[in-house]
Amino acid sequence: MxxxxxxxxxxxxxxxxxxxxxxxxxxxxxxxxxxxxxxxxxxxxxxxxxxxxxxxxxxxxxxxxxxxxxxxxxxxxxxxQGQPSGVPVPEPLLDESPARVDCGDRVVDVLLAMAQPRVVVFGNLLAPEECDALMAAAEPRMARSLTVATKTGGEEINADRTSDGMFFQRAETELIERIEQRIARLLNWPIENGEGLQVLHYRPGAEYKPHYDYFDPAEPGTATILRRGGQRVGTLVMYLNTPEKGGGTTFPDVHVEVAPQRGNAVFFSYDRPHAATRTLHGGAPVIAGEKWIATKWLREREFK
Incomplete structure (x- = not known):
């Protein structure tokens, strides 16, 4: 220790x-x-x-x-307004406005922090060799990306999401386990409350149109989804490469776009499943080159 x-x-x-x-x-x-x-x-x-x-x-x-x-x-x-009550969310230790955060095995830069919506951009979260290793391990298992089907609790192809993707199991490899421990320390959130790491690949023209990451309480399949660990309360998007043009992470409600820089990441949290969190976001179309990202979704409770 x-x-x-x-x-x-x-x-x-x-x-x-x-x-x-x-x-x-x-x-x-x-x-x-x-x-x-x-x-x-x-x-x-x-x-x-x-x-x-x-x-x-x-x-x-x-x-x-x-x-x-x-x-x-x-x-x-x-x-x-009849919205659901807020719940605790992941939160990095930024009370004293540090330029860097010690994550145990790596020191991560703090590049931007917004309060409402809660958005933090981190630099140097992943080393170049870690980015390469994640892409190499994920590539053979890539398939057309699916989204959670809140009407049924299953998964489905969504025309708004035109990428390929795959999921790693938690602690599936030594690399995955090390990154998960780093994320847990960075965001002060238990490892077991995280979904498996997802890697996505966007080719030219591919995008993910603006959406929310929480599960809509009004949909009939949401109750089934929530049994696995409660609501999603935070998202961390890590950039594994730098596209030539396009591919930024956009937040339309606040007119912010985070550039996809290799090794950097953007984190945002949402304490209730409601548009009032202002966490509408999307993956802008890739104009030139390609984009690889790794996404970590964080739940209220242990994800099983």
Whole structure:
């Protein structure tokens, strides 16, 4: 066991907890009302945060107060609109805005972090030789990609998804097990709560049109799907190569596109199966070259 890493993680978590407590204590009804009014008026969080800093707030406490208030407000609106309640989700330790995260066997770069929707872009998650090994192991087992059929609980071909793919079993090889352990540490989520790693291959023109990764509660087959580990609550897309053109991961609701860079990854989480999570996303068409990715979906509970 790495005692130094464990102590650092404990200290980081304790510091974050103290800031969160201070933020909650500082959120008076007047401040909460003011933050909500700013959001309803269309002022983006960075502008509101700057106003709080200008008023003399400590930046860390102001950031926590802003995030707590907006998240609680969103949860209240969700309940009022009849949405399902939010659940715990995977979350990397980014409370102190680190440039890098120690994942035990590898140090991963933090390139971008968004709060709403929760999107984090990581650099250097996979080594070049790991990317090559994943593609080589997956290629002989490739077949037309399927999607989960929420009407039946099975799988089906979907015209919106024009890629080839395959699944590895959890810990199927030493390489897979090592990557899964790295992901679990990066996202603070148990290995057993993850589905098997899926590798996808997109040729020129192939794409995956915008969609959500959670399972629609209104579909008749969803109850069967959820028996295997509950809802999906997070997605990690790892880029195994860099296409010549196209192939980015798009988030249409917030007009963001993540470029597919070899070894990098994009993570996003969703605490309820609802469009309010703003996690609509897609794989843009590959214009030139080809795209290889590895996807890890994370469930609420142990995936069986």
């Amino acid at each position: 790495n005692t130094t890493a464990s102590t650092t993680t404990t200290n980081t978590s304790a510091a974050a907890d103290e800031r969160s407590k201070a933020a909650r204590q500082a959120i008076t009804p007047e401040l909460r009302r003011w933050i909500i009014e700013q959001a309803q008026a269309g002022h983006p969080p960075p502008v509101v945060l700057q106003s709080m800093r200008d008023a003399g707030w400590d930046e860390d406490v102001a950031t926590d107060a802003l995030e707590i208030t907006l998240q609680e407000h969103l949860n209240e609106l969700a309940v009022q």
